[in-house]
Amino acid sequence: MAAVLAGFLTVGILVGASNARGEAAGPASAECPADLVGKADCYRGRDSNGAYYAMAVPDDWNGSLVVHAHGGPDLGAESDPARSLGDLGRWSVMVKEGYAWAGSSYRRGGYGTRMAAADTESVRRLFVEEFGKPRRTYVHGQSWGGNVAAKVVETYGGQDGAYDGALLTNGVLGGGSRGYDYRLDLRVVYQYYCGNHPRPTEPQYPLWQGLRAGSTMTTNGLRGRLQECTGYASAPQERTALQQRNLDDILAVTKIPERTLESHLRFATFTFRDIVHERLGGRNPFGNRGVRYSGSHDDEALNAGVERFAANPEAVRDLSYDSDLTGQVSIPVLTLHAIDDPTVFVEHEAAYGATLSGAGRAGQLVQTFTREDEHSELSDAEYANSIAALDEWVRTGERPTARSIADSCPAFDRTYGTGCFYDPAFDPPPYASRVEPRPGGLLWPAMTAAQERAWSRIEGVGIAP
Structure with missing residues (x-):
């Protein structure tokens, strides 16, 4: 005991x-x-x-x-x-x-x-x-x-x-x-297409953390990266072809409505950081090994390239x-x-x-x-x-x-x-x-x-x- x-x-x-x-x-x-x-x-x-x-x-x-x-x-x-x-x-x-x-x-x-x-x-x-x-x-x-x-x-x-x-x-x-699995999926699918959260020049961390401990990223900073990759805040005619394809792929794979994409990504960033770093002592309660993602313009490439990880069983138990x-x-x-x-x-x-x-x-x-x-x-x-x-x-x-x-x-x-x-x-x-x-x-x-x-x-x- x-x-x-x-x-x-x-x-x-x-x-x-x-x-x-x-x-x-x-x-x-x-x-x-x-x-x-x-x-x-x-x-x-x-x-x-x-x-x-x-x-x-x-x-x-x-x-x-x-x-x-x-x-x-x-x-x-x-x-x-x-x-x-x-x-x-x-x-x-x-x-x-x-x-x-x-x-x-x-x-x-x-x-x-x-x-x-x-x-x-x-x-x-x-x-x-x-x-x-x-x-x-x-x-x-x-x-x-x-x-x-x-x-x-x-x-x-x-x-x-x-x-x-x-x-x-x-x-x-x-x-x-299990209620946040779709936000975990958003976190990894977003990074596969956008590669800016984190950027290659920034300290790397496993995406199940949401955000690394000690990061100074703000919600406005996250919105800027989402806009950079997808043009989500712009009229469709103002987006580049790559932005539109990124947006289409992310939405199709995750089944998240466009109007709440930003709020879901915020949760998968800042609330995940709270759950992992502040509540679970750095342990990972989320996993996506074996999940088959579909709906993109190239599912084979997506499933080969998306980040994968297994949940820590004790972390899952405690969150459960x-x-x-x-x-x-x-x-x-x-x-x-x-x-x-x-x-x-x-x-x-x-x-x-x-x-x-x-x-x-x-x-x-x-x-x-x-x-x-x-x-x-x-x-x-x-x-x-x-x-x-x-x-x-x-x-x-x-x-x-x-x-x-x-x-x-x-x-x-x-x-x-x-x-x-x-x-x-x-x-x-x-x-x-x-x-x-x-x-x-x-x-x-x-x-x-x-x-x-x-x-x-x-x-x-x-x-x-």
């Missing part, structure tokens, strides 16, 4: 030994976001782990609470005091629907799904201490926050009725061990423990996902559905899909409709269908006027149809019971809470 703990402590993975700790403060009264002024009382504070948070209680509170898990992850070293208040403004529809709201900025930036889940649970407990136990409590997460909220469900959902249901919207539900989902849920879970989400592909829903089905919990899940093509924000009418459908499911015990949820949306759209775009007949394709599977599947060594106990005892260090 001592050896196990020593290894985890020296790695310093996804919670991170450098958590900003501060004296707990609040909740203290704060100015509400503009569209909640006169409709709610708002509060801000900081928990004992250093995470800033925001809360709101509407004037017409229905007695229930929505606990929000934000996406990202942001990459700042400290908790961002403005983040949770901004999230409150963005998700004000929940408060307008009569729900109290609480959200954490997390104790630090950077990756760490279990850390973020622990901070989400922390803000729920702080709300209860201040305002009493709500009638019902729902956790909501969007994007990476969907992964965080799903981890909250599995970790805290069955504890003393802490949560009654979950709403996961455009969520990263494939987990970290932090962010992968087991399907062990005991409360109703409703998901909402844009079919043409350009950032978190809808195939993540197929992966999550398979996970719950494999765990024998398919009856705890209802998935809905919309004909939208945005990632960061969907229709307010749909959010209001979704939380109402989840609430009714919890109250009555009657599991809704995708059709019944679609049919109930127009009543909310009469209030919000943002549209209802449900496609109740949609069935997401398998995850492997969008992202090339890694040959051999998931082969990291399983944790022993002793290792699991060691993880559970570590506070403020590593990927584990």
